[in-house]
Amino acid sequence: MKTLGIIGGIAPESTIDYYRQLIAGGLRSILINSIDLDRLLGLAAANDLTTLADWLVDEVARLERAGADVALLASNTPHIVFDNVRERSSLPLISIVESARDEATSRGLKHVGIFGTRFTMRGRFYPDVFRAAGIEIVPPDDDDLAFIHDTYMSELVKAVFLPEKRERVLNIVEKMRPIDGVLLAGTELPLLLRAESHAGVPLLDTTRIHVSAAIRAVR
Secondary structure, eight states, X not given: OOOEEEEEOSSHHHXXXXXXXXXXXXOOOEEEEEOOHXXXXXXXXXXXXXXXXXXXXXXXXXXXXXXXXXXXXXXSGGGGGHHHHHHHOSSOXXXXXXXXXXXXXXXXXXXXXXXXXXXXXXXXXXXXXXXXXXXXXXXXXXXXXXXXXXXXXXTGGGTOOOHHHHHHHHHHHHHTTTOXXXXXXXXXXXXXXXXXXXXXXXXXXXXXXXXXXXXXXXX
């Protein structure tokens, strides 16, 4: 079995969830490079994508030097520069976006909502990858998008999961129907929303999907 390298710490709580799921899936050789969440968010907010990509390339290289055979970024937001990083990495990288696209395709979904940080919900990296598979990505309206982003930044990345926020997010799912699925495209969101569906709408856990793809890649 190959050694999996993880760029983690973005945020810590979801990295722990990745680790637990990977161990439960039978992996025994895992390396974690925990990087600075605040720096990542700052670069994304400043749209300094060149610096972000350069930094992540260096951090993936550290995993390779430590003995990783394949790697992943344990977060959706840094996938804003995933293509750039993958082109420059000598390690194979497992994309959370491509893994989620494959899951949505296997379920026959065509109109999929997306929840995550503002950088993910407003970014092009999900729509571009999903469009090629004939799937439309549907973000929430502006007010709901702002609520999800603010909750993510002020609470979820700090491992604060409040029932009242869960209810509000689930209400947004209901408002967005007739979408046929929602991507939990923030790896803390599955820690807030534990159910596999709500009001008949599948909730696609991108952490679980990414973990499954990683397990297949290292065997």
